[in-house]
Amino acid sequence: xxxxxxxxxxFASTKEIEGRTKVQKIVYILQxxxxxxxxxxxxxxxxxxxxxxxxxxSRLVYLExxxxxxEDAGGVKRFRYTATPDLxxxxxxxxxxxxxxxxxxxxxxxxxxxxEQNSSLLEVVATALYLIxxxxxxxxxxxxxxxxxxxxxxxxxxxxxxxxxxxxxxxLVVN
Amino acid sequence: xxxxxxxxxxxxxxxxxxxxxxxxxxxxxxxxEFQRLRRIRQLGVGWFTYxxxxxxxxxxxxxxxxxxxxxxRALLPHGDTKLQNSLSEKIPIICAAALLHDVGHGxxxxxxxxxxxxxxxxxxxxxxxxxxxxxxxxALRYQGIPVDDVVSIIKSTHPDRYAVDIVSSQLDADRxxxxxxxxLMTGVKYGSYDLDWLINSMxxxxxxxxxxxxxxxxxxxxxxSKGLHAIEQYILARLYMYMQVYxxxxxxxxxxxxxxxxxxxxxxAINDSLEVDTPSPIxxxxxxxxxxxxxxxxxLDDFLVxxxxxxxxxxxxxxxxxxxxxxxMCDTLINRRLPYRCIQLERRAEEIEAEKLVQHLETxxxxxxxxxxxxxxxxxxxxxxxYNLGEQELEDTINLTLFVIDSDGHGRPxxxxxxxxxxxGRSEMRVSRFFYDxxxxxxxxxxxxxxxxxxxxxx
Numbered sequence: 001x002x003x004x005x006x007x008x009x010x011f012a013s014t015k016e017i018e019g020r021t022k023v024q025k026i027v028y029i030l031q032x033x034x035x036x037x038x039x040x041x042x043x044x045x046x047x048x049x050x051x052x053x054x055x056x057x058s059r060l061v062y063l064e065x066x067x068x069x070x071e072d073a074g075g076v077k078r079f080r081y082t083a084t085p086d087l088x089x090x091x092x093x094x095x096x097x098x099x100x101x102x103x104x105x106x107x108x109x110x111x112x113x114x115x116e117q118n119s120s121l122l123e124v125v126a127t128a129l130y131l132i133x134x135x136x137x138x139x140x141x142x143x144x145x146x147x148x149x150x151x152x153x154x155x156x157x158x159x160x161x162x163x164x165x166x167x168x169x170x171x172l173v174v175n
Numbered sequence: 176x177x178x179x180x181x182x183x184x185x186x187x188x189x190x191x192x193x194x195x196x197x198x199x200x201x202x203x204x205x206x207x208e209f210q211r212l213r214r215i216r217q218l219g220v221g222w223f224t225y226x227x228x229x230x231x232x233x234x235x236x237x238x239x240x241x242x243x244x245x246x247x248r249a250l251l252p253h254g255d256t257k258l259q260n261s262l263s264e265k266i267p268i269i270c271a272a273a274l275l276h277d278v279g280h281g282x283x284x285x286x287x288x289x290x291x292x293x294x295x296x297x298x299x300x301x302x303x304x305x306x307x308x309x310x311x312x313x314a315l316r317y318q319g320i321p322v323d324d325v326v327s328i329i330k331s332t333h334p335d336r337y338a339v340d341i342v343s344s345q346l347d348a349d350r351x352x353x354x355x356x357x358x359l360m361t362g363v364k365y366g367s368y369d370l371d372w373l374i375n376s377m378x379x380x381x382x383x384x385x386x387x388x389x390x391x392x393x394x395x396x397x398x399x400s401k402g403l404h405a406i407e408q409y410i411l412a413r414l415y416m417y418m419q420v421y422x423x424x425x426x427x428x429x430x431x432x433x434x435x436x437x438x439x440x441x442x443x444a445i446n447d448s449l450e451v452d453t454p455s456p457i458x459x460x461x462x463x464x465x466x467x468x469x470x471x472x473x474x475l476d477d478f479l480v481x482x483x484x485x486x487x488x489x490x491x492x493x494x495x496x497x498x499x500x501x502x503x504m505c506d507t508l509i510n511r512r513l514p515y516r517c518i519q520l521e522r523r524a525e526e527i528e529a530e531k532l533v534q535h536l537e538t539x540x541x542x543x544x545x546x547x548x549x550x551x552x553x554x555x556x557x558x559x560x561x562y563n564l565g566e567q568e569l570e571d572t573i574n575l576t577l578f579v580i581d582s583d584g585h586g587r588p589x590x591x592x593x594x595x596x597x598x599x600g601r602s603e604m605r606v607s608r609f610f611y612d613x614x615x616x617x618x619x620x621x622x623x624x625x626x627x628x629x630x631x632x633x634x
Contacts, residue, residue, distance in 0.1 A: 003292070004530075038292040043332045058553060062605070063523055093531060096538045134332075136323075 005094060006037050007056050008065060009102040011083040012091055013111040018080045018119075023057060024049050025122035026114045032129050033172055035107065036099055047127035057081065065090065110171055117162070120152050124159035132174050181237060184230075185356045189241040199267065199318045200240065200274065206310035207473070208278050208303050212236055214476035218357060219284030220429040221420065223511055225361035228420075232277045235356055242348035242374075243273035243341050246395075249374045258379065258393075265338050267320050272328035272342045276349060278303050278311065281472070282480045283433060290437045293465025301326055302469055309469070337379050340395035345577045346373075346406070354412055357420060366416040368409040376402025382578050382586035396586035399579035406577060407595045414604070417554055422606055428515040429508070431548035431610045436504050437461070439545045440487065443497055450498060451490045457483045484509055500545070503614075514614055515548075518629050520607035525628050526551065529609040532626035546612035547619070553605045 031037040039050035060066040065087040070077040166172040181189040191197040212233035279299030327333040358366030381391030443449040444461035456474040488505035520526040536544035578586035
């Protein structure tokens with residue numbers, strides 16, 4: 001359970017996250033900010049994706065710490081994950097073992113704010129962060145995003161602005 | 176240097192076809208970092224269960240190189256000239272990525288990654304390839320193989336997706352080799368599948384990734400009219416290997432013991448009370464909780480770890496109680512006196528109790544925390560099977576999908592054609608176990624009264 005605790009703490013803050021892609025990107029952004037999530041991300045169609053995170057979510061659903069609901073979204077199912085009362089009960093029992101940084105008001109604020117953004121914007125933000133970490137697109141980040149995310153072109157300026165805003169607030173320390 | 180062959184128990188003869196290729200492969204093989212793979216076993220502690228499974232990541236890597244080459248040769252005759260040229264140009268980078276994909280593996284498979292949650296073996300691979308100090312980096316540069324391209328295949332970021340597919344996908348040279356090799360070396364014969372026919376039915380075809388992707392991306396596919404059953408057999412083989420070999424109870428119990436040894440040793444090392452000879456790379460690893468520098472990392476292998484465990488096992492009579500315990504644990508591992516009892520956690524409530532028990536021990540800093548382990552694992556045989564059947568959110572996992580070519584020449588997810596996989600995809604295999612050391616039977620029995628991990632009533 002130790003490795004499930006950070007994710008449980010995230011859901012205790014956000015209560016609910018809609019969309020598997022969104023969970024992936026929120027955790028990626030938080031991990032990049034230095035929060036102690038321990039997922040191994042690889043680049044996939046929608047940007048950084050960690051199958052380890054998918055497995056952890058699936059285990060939390062099995063343990064009934066998360067409730068998984070799905071709805072039709074244009075021919076495919078979109079999943080919604082909601083923290084169950086059991087999750088909060090168990091976190092209460094684990095209290096001494098909880099990660100301090102994930103208990104802070106600052107973390108809650110960031111997690112909630114990220115969750116308020118739309119999934120496409122987070123996808124572009126996460127992809128931009130991934131490319132920045134790569135360190136190869138310093139001069140032409142915008143062009144590389146246009147190349148990789150042609151279908152999300154409209155989101156790119158807003159995503160880059162949001163990234164700058166995260167840096168301005170000191171939430172994100174990247175070059 | 177002329178062309179050369181390498182004998183291999185799985186593929187029989189691995190041929191390095193041209194003198195140029197021979198030179199390149201040998202240059203990469205003869206590096207210090209690649210030679211280290213001889214000293215890392217493919218299956219971690221698997222040989223405690225299957226005595227024959229002593230094969231190394233070195234021979235596996237050569238096998239992956241060989242299969243990547245075979246796949247490319249099978250694909251070439253089916254493309255137009257433009258594709259043939261593009262594919263031919265990429266042979267050196269695809270084959271180098273195949274050969275080098277595992278150079279970042281640490282000793283005993285994933286044990287240190289699991290204990291410390293530190294840098295993944297894949298990230299180490301990238302560091303080794305990118306560091307100008309390594310012989311592999313220098314060899315790649317010398318042979319004119321662009322390091323960035325090789326890295327981008329290993330990281331799945333290369334713009335030509337089919338090049339990534341050959342090295343890293345559901346149907347890649349890596350999996351194709353390790354399934355057959357592990358089946359051969361363990362003796363688990365039903366982990367086998369029809370490799371030759373599968374490769375023979377491979378093609379490149381465009382796959383559309385969503386409505387906005389009009390032309391599609393070229394991907395590695397299987398000609399459905401030929402290879403559908405071969406691919407079903409391959410998926411089943413993988414399932415059997417998981418159930419029978421990778422998740423074998425004895426193997427997992429040994430890994431659990433190994434994990435606990437390293438956790439306890441790390442705690443002793445950090446508190447400066449590991450008062451027994453310990454090689455410096457291992458000490459650095461423990462104290463830094465896995466965050467060592469590249470030079471230190473490259474000195475770590477299975478041999479060094481086993482020698483260290485033998486050294487630690489000599490401290491059985493130490494007056495330092497924790498050290499004496501560590502020595503006993505090492506002794507049981509090395510001499511395969513595996514002490515762990517296993518409780519199958521068949522219900523959700525039992526699994527939660529087991530987790531609560533472990534958390535309780537952690538919180539109290541109780542010594543028993545080094546003598547138990549919750550091992551939970553689930554596997555859907557073909558986990559992305561529900562995609563495109565209208566049952567799953569359009570998601571990143573598209574990259575993990577297998578494609579068959581339809582009558583219109585486009586690749587589509589295999590679940591649209593295979594009834595077997597449609598049914599398999601809906602069945603989830605779950606294994607959850609609680610291991611504990613029989614040496615502390617009475618103490619755990621007391622704990623089980625408070626945390627009922629077995630015989631729990633269905634909620």
